[in-house]
Amino acid sequence: MESSYPAAARTLEPVFAFMSSSLAQLETTFYKIPGSHVAARYVKSSHQNDPGRTVVEVLIFVFLIFTILQQRTRAGDDERHFIKYSDEEIDESVDDWTPEPLGAPLDDVETADLAAVPVIVGPIGPKPRLLNSSKPVINMVSYNFTGLAGNELIRDRAIETLRKYGLGSCGPPGFYGTIDVHMELERNLADFLGTESVILYSQSFSTIPSVISAFAKRHDIIVADRGVNFAIQKGLQISRSTIRWFDHNDPRSLEDVLIAVEKERKKRRAPLTRRFIVTEGIFEKDGSMADLPRIIELKNKYKFRLILDESISFGTVGRTGRGLTELYNVPASEVDMLVGSVANGLNSAGGFCAGARAVTEHQRINGTSFVFSAAGPALLAVAASEGINILCNTPSLLSTLRGNIAAVRAILDRVDVLDIPSHPASPIIHLHVRTTPTPTTNGLLDPSSAATISTGKSNPLSVHPREPPTFDIAREERLLQELVDECLAQGVWITRAKRLRGQELVEARPSVRLAVSAALSRKDCERAAQVVRAAAGKVLGRRR
Amino acid sequence: MPSPIALNLSPTRSMFKRRSSSSLAALASAKSYLAAVSEADARARAHGATPTSTPALSLSSSVTTNSEDSVLAEEDDNRDGLALPIVPPTSEQVFNTSHLEFGHSANQRHRYKSQYVPGAALTHDEVDPPYYVLITTYLSYIFLIVLGHVRDFLGKRLNPGKYRHLMPANGYAPLNSDFDSFYTRRLKTRLDDCFSVPVTGVPGRTIITFDRETNDYNLTMKMTGEKTRGLNISSYNYLGFAQARGGCADAVEECLRRYGISTCGGRLEGGTSDLHVMAEALVARFVGQEDALISSMGFATNSTIIPALVNKGCLVISDELNHASIRFGVRLSSASVRMFKHNDMKDLESVLREAISQGQPKTHRPWKKILLIVEGLYSMEGTLVNLPAILELKRKYKFYLFIDEAHSIGALGPNGRGVVDYFGINPRSVDILMGTFTKSFGAAGGYISGNKALIDRLRVAGHGGTYAESITPAVVSQILSSMASIMGVWTPPPVQKGLPSPAEPVQHPGPAPVSMLPPWMDLPLVQRDGSEGRERLRRLAFNSRYLARGLMKLGFITYGHVDSPIVPLLLFNPGKMAVFHRMMRTRRTPIYVVVVSYPATPLVTSRVRFCVSASHTKEDIDTVLRACDEIGDALDLKHLPGERWPIQRIVDSAVELVNMQD
């Protein structure tokens, strides 16, 4: 090294000479500019007085150049595919262009579907009145699981709140929209679940997309169940993270994918990014239930964070309705982001995310639909708080619900034209048209066998499983609608599970979705199930 | 590592200590108030006239003053000068609102009609501040950024425990990268006492906030247990419908009794009640479209409906300042997006010409459709969309037009029907009018309106109908009652024998047919005849113009249109935001304002955003102007060139200022 130094210096000599001469040149040219002396003096003196100032000024300069350059490069990218047209040519293409209609008119099936949407007249309850039906019907549709709808105490508290707070909050939480009753509900939810903190959103559907996208960014990795609901799908889409899929409700498949993700990272020597498992407690699509203890074991083992959507299970399972964590007796704090629905579980409106304080506080700044939307009405928050109170103090509500679910399942599990993918404890019960020839023994599903038994492995890059089930959507929807109509004629109100066909990542199998309520008497539940059984036999039986 | 230069260690103490109330000029008790009322009576008699009662916001004088709603029943003292009107009414002027929620204003000269004056300029030049302000602003940011990085650098080495949440730990990547959170940690935290202030009560003319204090430079804040009432010039309560008393609240209470809290399901899955059907019909009638669809959250209205309108192969052209919910929806739709400069029609046209002639990227196939999404009134700028020019372009370029009227619906136009009404344009010439109920109507949720076929398509294809909870009955009844009181209610005259019953009026903008309201909704006369709604609209328009003009005459740089109820006042320096906020809220009459800065606005143009309401009285706006005048001097905020008026002259010639046309 040492010996090469003089040589290098010699070769560099002309360069130095050139530099010093051009610097001198620059200086004389500079002083020729009018006012340059003043500037020079200014810089000199300011530097003497305060070297820090020069640093700041240089920084401003660099900052400016940097922003200007950045704008330049951005413009450059688009120009590769640009074709230059004259004004006349542009006018011509403007004249020639005919846009498609903004919304395609509905086809016959859609029109009929929309027309068949039932309208409730008056309040919701176990036996509401529908428009165009003379008698009250047995309600197997509404998400009134613990029967809080129509509770007088809640209603009175809501009215009290109205008289103190008015209705709307008239502002997002950041700008005077954080009302004390919201903070109280957040505290109540956190205490109820046993987590450090909770953040409240004003709509349940908009909660999970915001939660996911607040944490998961580009290059982060999300491992998600193939059967997740639509809201989660939207969250995955908006996050722009790398998604890997595991087979619906199959912890073995989950483990395979987790291992593969880690292997891939090691192979690529990629830096450690945030990694999440996203799944549901009770799946909205089919009512199956996640094996939470196993998932938690896996997430801890492979160092993923868990985002669990309990929109259906919160307020409906567990001894007092705390959800899956209570049912399986795992601390809720083990779930990094526990998302639930105040609308479904507490018969009010909104959604929430529970977790550590760092998790919720992060969302207060980064949760899009939290930051950019008005806080919910005060009286709905109070109604929800009161709902929690009632759940805590009346465990019998949940045991009644469990009893009713069991009563319905006892009858429907034995119907040989129906398949029930839902977990026996699930308050929503999905009914599929059974297509495969079935063993004549009863089709009762063992809880642990809710997982699909897969042969071979699916590709985690694709949302589609290796052997996707096949079904005729149009035909099954038609049959199920007949079933719905038949039941309604018998005074039992049920509904098909509505799906956005063509927008879901994986088409869900058509189903009828029953929602069991603690507000119904055991007898009514049994009667409703009998009616469904008879109608299923009538509508589906004769087609086979 | 606490910052030595953080400004607000326990802000309620130190320099921002609330001034003592002894120097109060306002009326201190109900007793002195009564005396003032009788004085006012005497004055009125001396002028030889019987005191006039306001037609709309007062009941007939048969209502006794000791009714629960009367101002004298107001529970607490008047130390802050907010509980009792500064100009005492005569005893014949009986108001049926609580002055704290909805201010008492009887002076009919304090009214204005919000309407476009043809030829008036829509964009006014944005005035740049003097250079030294710009330079110091940049310097402030650079200083903050450099300091932040230095602190991070040192902190990570000297006090790693505090930075653990930003570093990978036991195999987990940090939830929050230190780069992404830099702005929050190092800049926003300094202002945190100005954000997310917890409140209680009605967000009406006044609002009650909980006092907070911090011992660790805003990292955590504790509520002290004290509450402070202040003038609320921040809530989106444009028409003042945030009320716990009055016709709308009564309607909501009745609805709660009849319907309970929730309808327990999505709209297509059994959560549709007759109230929803009525509300959709009424909203369509209100905005002047064929049909409408309502959803339980304004944000979600955009984020779940836009994907049903456009998809791959479509182009969305979006104003650069469009709301986050619009961006969210567009991103979910997988359509291509082009932005144009805020409200710049030339730029819009060039984007359109380029987009149509170039077609889709790479393939150059023509776009399936082009959707232009703009807002009626921009919530950070107070600017109005240049609708006439856009419709001109629409005829030529055949794009579809989507206007988000979140802030303009109810707040603009002679009939409160939004920007279309303001410009006197047929609403059906716009393809989609979207809006929210959280603002002018004091409710929650949003709507989309357009032609019947389109709305039916959206009912089926929007995400909300299938998967989201429906809007709750109490909220619907607030929407119905507030909307009906803006429109007035049309009741068919008693049917006479032999004559056909008269047809419902269908003209736009017309009254709400009684058939679109639930039969049990018994609105008071002033709401049914539309007089109360009209008063609200006129008061809002007056207050908006008065504040905007007043601030300009004081020499402040403001943005936006004079008729906009959103009035941003430019502060520029980030440091002034916190100080402005604190000085406002610690005045004798505390004033609660919203300060916004980067990233909601461009870096240099930090601002205060006032949201004027119909519930404010002229005297409330005086109070705000006086406060701004003082603070503006203290903080060197008056940089607008041109004629300046002293504050007293502005206050005295408010009516003249408002009626001045430019």
Ligand SMILES: Cc1ncc(COP(=O)(O)O)c(C=O)c1O
């Ligand atoms: C333009 C615009 N659109 C939509 C929204 C969202 O409305 P909401 O607060 O009702 O969710 C807002 C609210 O701030 C808005 O300003």
